[in-house]
Amino acid sequence: MSARIFVPGDSAAISVGANKVADAIRMEAARRGVAVEIVRNGSRGMLWLEPLVEVETPAGRVAYGPVTPGDVASLFDARFIEGGAHALALGKTEDLDWMKRQQRLTFARCGVIDPVSIADYRAHGGFAGLEKAARMMPAEIVAEVTASGLRGRGGAGFPTGIKWKTVLGAEADQKYIVCNADEGDSGTFADRMLMEGDPFTLIEGMAIAGLAVGATKGFVYIRSEYPHAFRVMEKAIAEARRAGSLGADVAGSGKAFDMEARLGAGAYICGEETSLLDSLEGKRGQVRAKPPLPALKGLFGKPTVINNVLSFAATPWILAHGANAYADYGLGRSKGTQPFQLAGNIRRGGLVELAFGVTIRALVEDFGGGSRTGRPVRAVQVGGPLGAYFPDHLLDTPLGYEEMLAVKGMLGHGGVVVFDDTVDLARQARFAMQFCAIESCGKCTPCRIGSTRGVETIDKIIAGTERAKNRAVLDDLCQVMTDGSLCALGGLTPIPVVSALTHFPEDFEKPGGLRLAAE
Amino acid sequence: MTETGHSAGGSAGLFDEVRAREIIGGLAGLQGATLPILHALQEEFGYVDQRAVPLIAEALNLSRAEIHGCVSFYHDFRSAPAGRHVLKICRAEACQAMGVEKLVERIELTHRLGVGGVSPDGGLSIESVYCLGNCALSPAALLDGEPVGRLDAKAIDDIITQHTGARA
Ligand SMILES: Cc1cc2nc3c(=O)[nH]c(=O)nc-3n(C[C@H](O)[C@H](O)[C@H](O)COP(=O)(O)O)c2cc1C
Ligand code: SF4
Ligand code: FES
Numbered sequence: 001m002s003a004r005i006f007v008p009g010d011s012a013a014i015s016v017g018a019n020k021v022a023d024a025i026r027m028e029a030a031r032r033g034v035a036v037e038i039v040r041n042g043s044r045g046m047l048w049l050e051p052l053v054e055v056e057t058p059a060g061r062v063a064y065g066p067v068t069p070g071d072v073a074s075l076f077d078a079r080f081i082e083g084g085a086h087a088l089a090l091g092k093t094e095d096l097d098w099m100k101r102q103q104r105l106t107f108a109r110c111g112v113i114d115p116v117s118i119a120d121y122r123a124h125g126g127f128a129g130l131e132k133a134a135r136m137m138p139a140e141i142v143a144e145v146t147a148s149g150l151r152g153r154g155g156a157g158f159p160t161g162i163k164w165k166t167v168l169g170a171e172a173d174q175k176y177i178v179c180n181a182d183e184g185d186s187g188t189f190a191d192r193m194l195m196e197g198d199p200f201t202l203i204e205g206m207a208i209a210g211l212a213v214g215a216t217k218g219f220v221y222i223r224s225e226y227p228h229a230f231r232v233m234e235k236a237i238a239e240a241r242r243a244g245s246l247g248a249d250v251a252g253s254g255k256a257f258d259m260e261a262r263l264g265a266g267a268y269i270c271g272e273e274t275s276l277l278d279s280l281e282g283k284r285g286q287v288r289a290k291p292p293l294p295a296l297k298g299l300f301g302k303p304t305v306i307n308n309v310l311s312f313a314a315t316p317w318i319l320a321h322g323a324n325a326y327a328d329y330g331l332g333r334s335k336g337t338q339p340f341q342l343a344g345n346i347r348r349g350g351l352v353e354l355a356f357g358v359t360i361r362a363l364v365e366d367f368g369g370g371s372r373t374g375r376p377v378r379a380v381q382v383g384g385p386l387g388a389y390f391p392d393h394l395l396d397t398p399l400g401y402e403e404m405l406a407v408k409g410m411l412g413h414g415g416v417v418v419f420d421d422t423v424d425l426a427r428q429a430r431f432a433m434q435f436c437a438i439e440s441c442g443k444c445t446p447c448r449i450g451s452t453r454g455v456e457t458i459d460k461i462i463a464g465t466e467r468a469k470n471r472a473v474l475d476d477l478c479q480v481m482t483d484g485s486l487c488a489l490g491g492l493t494p495i496p497v498v499s500a501l502t503h504f505p506e507d508f509e510k511p512g513g514l515r516l517a518a519e
Numbered sequence: 520m521t522e523t524g525h526s527a528g529g530s531a532g533l534f535d536e537v538r539a540r541e542i543i544g545g546l547a548g549l550q551g552a553t554l555p556i557l558h559a560l561q562e563e564f565g566y567v568d569q570r571a572v573p574l575i576a577e578a579l580n581l582s583r584a585e586i587h588g589c590v591s592f593y594h595d596f597r598s599a600p601a602g603r604h605v606l607k608i609c610r611a612e613a614c615q616a617m618g619v620e621k622l623v624e625r626i627e628l629t630h631r632l633g634v635g636g637v638s639p640d641g642g643l644s645i646e647s648v649y650c651l652g653n654c655a656l657s658p659a660a661l662l663d664g665e666p667v668g669r670l671d672a673k674a675i676d677d678i679i680t681q682h683t684g685a686r687a
Contacts, residue, residue: 012652014665014666015659015666015668015669016668184649185650186611186613188652224595228666262555265558267593282552282589284588341655344616346655349654349655417613417616418616423616431612431615438649439649
């Protein structure tokens with residue numbers, strides 16, 4: 001029997017050489033006449049250890065990392081295939097502190113299985129939720145998701161079950177399931193990791209939604225910055241179709257559901273749900289006024305469930321283990337787990353799935369090990385480009401939807417970006433406005449014009465020109481954008497700006513003219 | 520400026536109407552076919568030629584203005600050919616936290632290449648993007664669609680030397 005060796009095919013792992021390591025292992029094995037089977041699994045989420053190579057031993061999976069092609073010969077010398085000792089040996093993967101301390105429900109299989117093997121997926125509990133749903137009434141499925149307390153993981157935190165109920169109740173000849181895999185928030189990569197590492201979980205979740213609301217067609221809209229995730233999803237959809245998990249008779253339910261993957265085209269605003277729907281229809285991705293809700297008039301004017309990747313991907317676990325088991329995790333009205341993403345200037349960056357309620361500090365310090373540069377952590381941005389910059393004294397805030405609002409931030413998609421003490425928050429505030437100006441869909445003035453004015457005004461403050469007056473202008477602009485924007489791009493851009501002004505005022509008071517404004 | 524007249528992209532006038540019609544015809548049956556068609560055309564020709572707009576409009580029974588509006592709305596679609604290689608550099612927050620702006624400065628000042636343009640020899644296009652989902656291994660980039668993590672000055676120099684006539 002050939003030895004099973006796992007070398008992640010996740011694009012983060014590839015970005016630091018995983019393909020070269022896989023090639024080196026293949027060649028070295030051939031040279032030594034050792035039979036090996038190389039599985040390109042997803043990432044375990046310990047991204048600082050990538051490429052993380054694992055081998056299957058009778059005692060369990062043993063990890064080595066970070067491996068370079070140059071290490072491969074010595075790994076064979078050390079009989080790593082049997083779990084032999086080596087300078088890069090980390091021990092059993094399951095026993096690693098970083099893994100042991102997580103509560104992996106959605107990401108339980110990611111990095112463990114062959115991402116596009118239906119057999120592997122089943123062997124690890126896959127399709128249990130869908131098979132249960134196939135024997136339930138639509139309203140029962142919706143009730144189960146509602147009872148779990150699951151809230152949308154795309155940013156707004158709207159209860160998923162309630163959205164599904166609206167679509168179930170709508171009368172129409174055609175309904176759609178749309179997965180928002182635009183994942184535009186900087187500092188986030190959980191959707192990507194799941195699509196690359198365990199795509200069947202997303203397919204299963206979308207199929208469950210289809211059965212729940214009576215939709216027969218689904219689309220997953222993937223951003224074009226994720227070409228690799230797109231290819232894996234397409235392959236997985238084809239496999240699921242072959243296995244009968246998609247198609248005319250989904251999991252023996254007697255009901256049809258099929259889906260397609262579609263590519264975005266580099267517009268942040270297409271993550272906003274109505275803009276995404278227009279884009280899927282083949283139009284410019286402009287935000288639609290609500291009402292009507294997409295749940296009633298969504299894709300091609302038909303009732304549509306639109307949810308984030310992680311929202312759909314949570315439902316197979318909920319169906320398989322029950323709503324109560326899921327709701328047992330979490331804090332207050334934030335039920336279940338959130339895959340947090342640790343990014344930026346951090347020693348141990350990666351994906352940590354935990355029940356809501358963990359503090360920012362626990363993630364940054366205990367899991368992340370502080371900054372990568374070794375300098376003091378000065379600011380942490382939570383929730384993507386529209387999220388707040390937090391100073392040290394707010395790092396003990398627990399992560400939950402309401403808890404983040406209480407400190408004038410937002411949880412967003414669960415991204416946590418660390419900056420050391422070289423960061424200049426005036427520049428970061430300027431970038432927030434600039435990003436809004438670049439990505440504005442142009443439909444409303446406060447966003448389109450306000451953001452450009454915001455950049456100019458912050459430039460003046462940085463330069464030291466009439467600071468008090470320009471501070472007042474900036475405050476006004478933020479207010480107008482907050483109150484007068486149609487969607488959250490214009491509406492929430494003031495969050496990072498105001499947080500920078502509030503928590504790091506000294507960065508706006510440095511002597512003018514000493515710094516070049518960032519472009 | 521050393522290498523000239525290479526394969527993909529490189530020079531204008533590569534547009535082939537017959538091939539374009541073939542691509543459009545093959546995808547026109549999809550629901551909401553505009554984006555898949557534009558992606559396929561760009562994949563084939565390296566950019567979306569103006570001459571394709573009326574062909575798409577006709578096939579999808581939409582107005583030229585609608586198709587043109589679409590091409591211009593999305594950052595991905597180029598109206599002119601790209602370089603033979605394309606480097607997309609992430610300039611969003613997690614990459615800023617690891618110094619991507621210093622690398623951009625290096626590209627612009629040391630290598631004298633414009634971010635958002637093509638190198639004079641047509642070898643390399645450098646584009647800004649905002650997040651590639653590789654934020655734990657930042658600064659991040661995509662080189663011809665392949666992910667590159669933990670970019671540093673040396674990696675930038677190597678990419679530029681390999682793909683342009685320049686010597687850093
Ligand atoms: C500017 C903007 C960008 C957004 N980007 C995303 C995104 O990339 N992914 C996502 O799932 N939701 C995004 N959203 C939120 C969606 O509009 C919507 O709330 C979400 O898809 C609903 O799914 P959920 O309930 O499962 O979160 C964005 C919203 C705005 C205003
Ligand atoms: S706030 Fe900005 S992005 Fe949102 S609808 Fe208005 S112009 Fe478009
Ligand atoms: S912020 Fe640069 S890859 Fe995400």
